[in-house]
Amino acid sequence: xxxxxxxxxxxxxxxxxxxxxxxxxxxxxxxxxxxxxxxxxxxxxxxxxxxxxxxxxxxxxxxxxxxxxxxxxxxxxxxxxxxxxxxxxxxxxxxxxxxxxxxxxxxxxxxxxxxxxxxxxxxxxxxxxxxxxxxxxxxxxxxxxxxxxxxxxxxxxxxxxxxxxxxxxxxxxxxxxxxxxxxxxxxxxxxxxxxxxxxxxxxxxxxxxxxxxxxxxxxxxxxxxxxxxxxxxxxxxxxxxxxxxxxxxxxxxxxxxxxxxxxxxxxx
Numbered sequence: 001x002x003x004x005x006x007x008x009x010x011x012x013x014x015x016x017x018x019x020x021x022x023x024x025x026x027x028x029x030x031x032x033x034x035x036x037x038x039x040x041x042x043x044x045x046x047x048x049x050x051x052x053x054x055x056x057x058x059x060x061x062x063x064x065x066x067x068x069x070x071x072x073x074x075x076x077x078x079x080x081x082x083x084x085x086x087x088x089x090x091x092x093x094x095x096x097x098x099x100x101x102x103x104x105x106x107x108x109x110x111x112x113x114x115x116x117x118x119x120x121x122x123x124x125x126x127x128x129x130x131x132x133x134x135x136x137x138x139x140x141x142x143x144x145x146x147x148x149x150x151x152x153x154x155x156x157x158x159x160x161x162x163x164x165x166x167x168x169x170x171x172x173x174x175x176x177x178x179x180x181x182x183x184x185x186x187x188x189x190x191x192x193x194x195x196x197x198x199x200x201x202x203x204x205x206x207x208x209x210x211x212x213x214x215x216x217x218x219x220x221x222x223x224x225x226x227x228x229x230x231x232x233x234x235x236x237x238x239x240x241x242x243x244x245x246x247x248x249x250x251x252x253x254x255x256x257x258x259x260x261x262x263x264x265x266x267x268x
Contacts, residue, residue: 003057009033010061015069017062017161017168019077022088022237024062025164026230029102030095030264033058034164035215041162041204042212066185085239086250090257092165092234098265099164099230103223115225123165123232126174139180142191150192151199153177158203162211165229170236 009031017024028034037058040051076084103112139146153175161168172178184192214222241247 006033006054006057007061007064010058011065011068012061013058014062014065015073018066018070019073019088019167019169019237022092022169023161023163023165023167023230023233025162025166025226026092026095026233029099029164029226030091030261032265038162038208038212038215041208044205070182070185080246082239082242082246083250083253085237087253087257088237089234090254090259091261092230093254094258094261094263095164095265096227096230097262099223099227103220103227105220109220112221112224115221116228119165119225119228120232121228123229124235126170127232127236138183139177139192140183140189142195147195150177150180150195151202154181154196154199155203155206156199158200159207162204162207163229164226165231165233167233167236 009028012031013024013027016022016027025034028037036054040054044051044055073084139150153172154177156175157168157172157177159168160166160171169178172181180192181196183189184196211222241250
């Protein structure tokens, strides 16, 4: 039963990761699996059998979520961008109380507002950057330079992917390789996906180790920083608002998304 639940949780994380501006890390926090997931990845080789058994269903679920829902999400964003993004904003808003509760465990220290301000300002700043994808060249053949480029950018995107509130997909957009990677996945271009996989693996392992240390040593400050990322990420996906039928639907789905996230976050 636990494996089945972890599979579906992995699916939710996978779907969140394919949406520019939305964070799989935030979804993991909502589903009460973030700390455990980070620890399992960062300490993988200390007890690899136990960690592998925990990570396999989550990993499989994430892959299924990406493959099965990528076209659906693309369709919804293409045809109903405001309502779709408002639903995701609702999920983010609903997750904030859970993250704040984690941040205030043991009492809120004044100094911990600083990491919140820094990460909030950072995510707002990058959200106003116009991602240079329209000028980016899609990489279809592998050379030494393209191998290094894809590996490094994928590593950066993977680190972003595991930080709640920071979208790996959006970072890849800014770095100009999002379309290349999505196209390679759709076309099953294995040569292009090899350096991507290497970069993702290194990014997840290294990033998870760093986050695990921060959570264990500076839990309150780390979660205040995460809260800054999460709150700031609303600016990255806010599509604007138009009054009318679509506007009403958007408000309704925002409330539904917020209620879903709050309910999931309140029930372990």
